[in-house]
Amino acid sequence: MQGLLWELGDHHVTDVVFERRDSELDQRDHKLVEVLQGRHAMPPRLRLAWCSPMLEPLLWLPDIVAGAKALAERGDPRFWSQLEANMLVRDKEIR
Known part of the structure; x- marks a missing residue:
C-alpha cells in the first residue's frame, strides 16, 4: 500500500478511493493509513475516501x-x- 500510494502521488493523483468492505477491514485500512501518515510514508496531498462498491x-x-x-x-x-x-x-x- 505504501508503494502504491507513493506511485499515485508521483503521477499527480490527488484523490484515492478505497473500497468499503466490512467494519473490521475498513478499520484496519484506516489504521494503516494513520501509520503511513505518521511516518510521512505517503504523499501528504493525497485525499483518501472509502466508498461502497454498490454506490x-x-x-x-x-x-x-x-x-x-x-x-x-x-x-x-x-x-x-x-x-x-x-x-x-x-x-x-x-x-
Missing part, C-alpha cells in the same frame, strides 16, 4: 483486471486479451 461501480475495475490476468496466467487468455487490446488502443489515442 461506485468503478471500484469493480481492479477486481475485473486482476481476475482476467489471473485467468490468463492459468492458461485462459480470453479476457486478458480483450483488456490488453483495449488498453493498447487507448494508449495510442492518448499519445
